[in-house]
Amino acid sequence: MPTPQHIAFLMDGNGRWGTAKGMGRLFGHKQGVEAMQRVTGMLLKAGIPYATVYGFSAENWQRPAEEVTGLMGLLRWYATEKLDELHAQNIRLRVIGERERLAPDIQTLLARAEEKTAHNTALTLQVALSYGARQEIVRAVNQALASGATAISEEILEHYLYTASIPDPDLIIRTAGEKRLSNFLLWQASYSELVFTDTLWPDFSETDFAAALAEYKGRKRRFGRV
């Protein structure tokens, strides 16, 4: 099995990690961002050209206001403090999700980060923010209709997804023991291999990454064929 071209990460377990350390959920989220930076390094080293990370779901808006505010603060920090590092690593950043629901200043920061890194070539990193797959599909259908389409085909729908022109994930890794997709990439995950680990996201290490890749390599993808 060749190396995956696109890996998607369901970065779960930050809250539990922070709580277990007695430092609170937000500290867990901060360490989660650090873990994300580490993982980007692993992806670059492995030569994997596409990655998607689930940073904040459309449903996560329902969390307590204090946690949401803290997460938005982290996002501001990521989009400013980590931008030079991303750019130096030749990473192209793309945001997928309902960006219009984010605060205007965050929207501006993210647009700037996307613009600055637009021509980078080592890794395309999609960050899913206020993202929900069902919402993405409904939006795509509405955009297709608004553009004059009278019937939807797979090609038309895919053209209007946030992930248009990005190959589907070969592998989806979910941390922290939960075994569900939580509204992540439902369309794109049709034939993705799923790997679950009990490791909480802030602890996700080179060893976990290697284990996930080894598990993927041991799978046989059939796509409905024999």
Ligand code: IPE
């Ligand atoms: C994942 O960690 C990050 C976000 C959803 C923002 P969680 O915050 O879901 O952590 P747990 O699952 O509560 O431990």
Ligand code: IPE
């Ligand atoms: C999914 O994790 C969203 C992110 C990882 C950003 P959740 O922690 O929100 O998922 P559920 O609620 O356990 O399904």
Ligand code: MG
């Ligand atoms: Mg969770």
